[in-house]
Amino acid sequence: MSEQRRRNMNRSKSNLRKRKRAHKRLNIILTITTVIFLSLVFTLIKQRFTINNLKKDQALLIDQQNKIKSETDQLKEEIKKSNSLEYIEQRAREELGMIKKDEKIYVNPENLNNNQESDSQENSN
Structure with missing residues (x-):
């Protein structure tokens, strides 16, 4: 029984490590995705202001x-x-x-x- 217990503990430790790695990867992917999304939003807002200024200049x-x-x-x-x-x-x-x-x-x-x-x-x- 102790052998089987040891195996079960090793498996659970291994599963826990895999889960931690998967969680870290997920956090990295989410961070990168968030940074890309925020940079796109910032770029779109900046372009909107630029377009509005150019339209005002055009009218003048x-x-x-x-x-x-x-x-x-x-x-x-x-x-x-x-x-x-x-x-x-x-x-x-x-x-x-x-x-x-x-x-x-x-x-x-x-x-x-x-x-x-x-x-x-x-x-x-």
Whole structure:
């Protein structure tokens, strides 16, 4: 009986060792799996933030592009106008104070006083 008991004890010790090894392997596998899973989650979250930032940048760039396009269109229209005689005449009258031959200019003294007051206010600012 003692022989059989010894065998049984050896078997149970052997089974216990196998269980401990299996448990260690399982813990190692679970640890590695957890680390991989957490790194994937972190990477996905980081990519989501990056995508959101890029979308915001894209929206800003599209707005800038639209503003530049409208400004370009306005400048093209101004270039077309600047080639017309009416536009040249209008600019000469407004900016240079030029008049046509035999044309008389009437000046309202009240407007002169208002213009001088507004000019002096602008200069003081």
